[in-house]
Amino acid sequence: MIKKLFVIAVMAFSSLYAQEPVGSAGAKFLSISVVPRASGLGDAFVAIANDPSSVFWNPAGIAHIKNFAFFTSYSNWIADGRVPAFAVIFPKYPLGTFSFFVSGIYMGGFEGTAFDKNNNIVETGTFSYSALQLGLAMSRFYTDKFAAGVSIKFIEENLGSVTSAYSFAIDAGTYFYTGFKSIRVAMSLQNLGTDMSPKGDYDLWLMQGSEVTTEKRKYESYSLPLTFRLGIAGDIIKEGNKIKRLTASVEIINPKDNAESFAVGLEMEPIRMIVLRAGYHFNLDEGGLGAGATINLGGNKKVDFSYNDFGHLPDVLRLGLTFER
Numbered sequence: 001m002i003k004k005l006f007v008i009a010v011m012a013f014s015s016l017y018a019q020e021p022v023g024s025a026g027a028k029f030l031s032i033s034v035v036p037r038a039s040g041l042g043d044a045f046v047a048i049a050n051d052p053s054s055v056f057w058n059p060a061g062i063a064h065i066k067n068f069a070f071f072t073s074y075s076n077w078i079a080d081g082r083v084p085a086f087a088v089i090f091p092k093y094p095l096g097t098f099s100f101f102v103s104g105i106y107m108g109g110f111e112g113t114a115f116d117k118n119n120n121i122v123e124t125g126t127f128s129y130s131a132l133q134l135g136l137a138m139s140r141f142y143t144d145k146f147a148a149g150v151s152i153k154f155i156e157e158n159l160g161s162v163t164s165a166y167s168f169a170i171d172a173g174t175y176f177y178t179g180f181k182s183i184r185v186a187m188s189l190q191n192l193g194t195d196m197s198p199k200g201d202y203d204l205w206l207m208q209g210s211e212v213t214t215e216k217r218k219y220e221s222y223s224l225p226l227t228f229r230l231g232i233a234g235d236i237i238k239e240g241n242k243i244k245r246l247t248a249s250v251e252i253i254n255p256k257d258n259a260e261s262f263a264v265g266l267e268m269e270p271i272r273m274i275v276l277r278a279g280y281h282f283n284l285d286e287g288g289l290g291a292g293a294t295i296n297l298g299g300n301k302k303v304d305f306s307y308n309d310f311g312h313l314p315d316v317l318r319l320g321l322t323f324e325r
Helices: 002-018 038-039 052-056 059-064
Strands: 069-077 081-092 096-115 121-141 144-156 162-177 184-193 201-208 211-218 228-238 245-256 261-271 273-282 289-298 301-308 316-324
Touching: 038 052, 038 261, 038 273, 038 289, 038 301, 038 316, 052 059, 052 069, 052 081, 052 096, 052 316, 059 096, 059 121, 059 144, 059 162, 096 144, 121 162
Parallel strands: none
Antiparallel strands: 069 081, 069 316, 081 096, 096 121, 121 144, 144 162, 162 184, 184 228, 201 211, 228 245, 245 261, 261 273, 273 289, 289 301, 301 316
C-alpha cells in the first residue's frame, strides 16, 4: 500500500508540471481551507498536521490520534460564502485510524436573468450555489517513523434548478520522521478524481445584428482542483523554560490550475494553555498573511481561530473546535 501511495503521488506530481496552469479546474470550494490551524500558519501545515483537522489537509496526520476525537469549523468566505466542516476520528488498533468527514459551502442570493420571446432581458428569480465533499479516511503508522493515509470522497456541486454535477476522488498523504532531531517531511495529494459533468443543457443566446437566436448546448465537463503539497517541519525549541515549544514549517504548494507557491509558518506554545501561530503564503494574487491561536479549554477541548489577509478582497476569519476523549 505504501508503494502504491508513492506511485500515485509521483505520477500526479509529474502531471501537474506537464499542464499549463490556466484556471481549468472547477469545484474550487475544495481549495478553500477549513482548518484554522493551517490558515493561521499561512497554509504551511502538511508536515505539522497531527490532529483531527489533518484529514482535510494530509490524511496521514490522523495516525497520530490515539483516542476518539472530533473537529468542527466554520469560515466566512468571499461573496457571503459560508464554509462549515466536520470530522470524526475512530482509532481502531491494530488496523489504523479511521475518519468520517464532510465540508461544503453555501452562497445564496444570486439573481438570474434571461431573454423573453421579445428579446427583452427579464429576471428569472434568485438561485443559490452549494457544494459538499463527504468521505472516509484511513491512516496508520507502518513503522515507528512512517505513516501513510488515504481518503475516498464523494463531491457534489449544485446550482439549484440550473444544474448539478458530482464526482469521486481520493486524497493521499505521507508523514515521515527523519530521525534527525524533530525534523519530519510530509506530502499530500488532494482531489485526484474523475471530471465533473453538469447535468442537462443550456440556451446560448447569440446576437446577429438586431436579431437574437438561441442554440442548445450541453454543459462542458471540468476537472477537480488537483493539488500536491510537500513540506518539512521541525521544533526549534522543545520543552524550553520560557517557551514550551516553537515549531517552524515550510511548504510547497503545486495546484493543477494555478502557479506554484510556497508558505512558511511558525507555531509557538508560550504556556500549555495557549498556542500562537503566524505564517505567510507567497506568490498569491491577493494577500498571503495568516495568524491565529489555539486556546486549551481543559478536558481535551480546544478552540482555534485564524485570520487571513486577502488583499483587496474581504479578510477571512475561521473558528474551530476540537475534542479528544
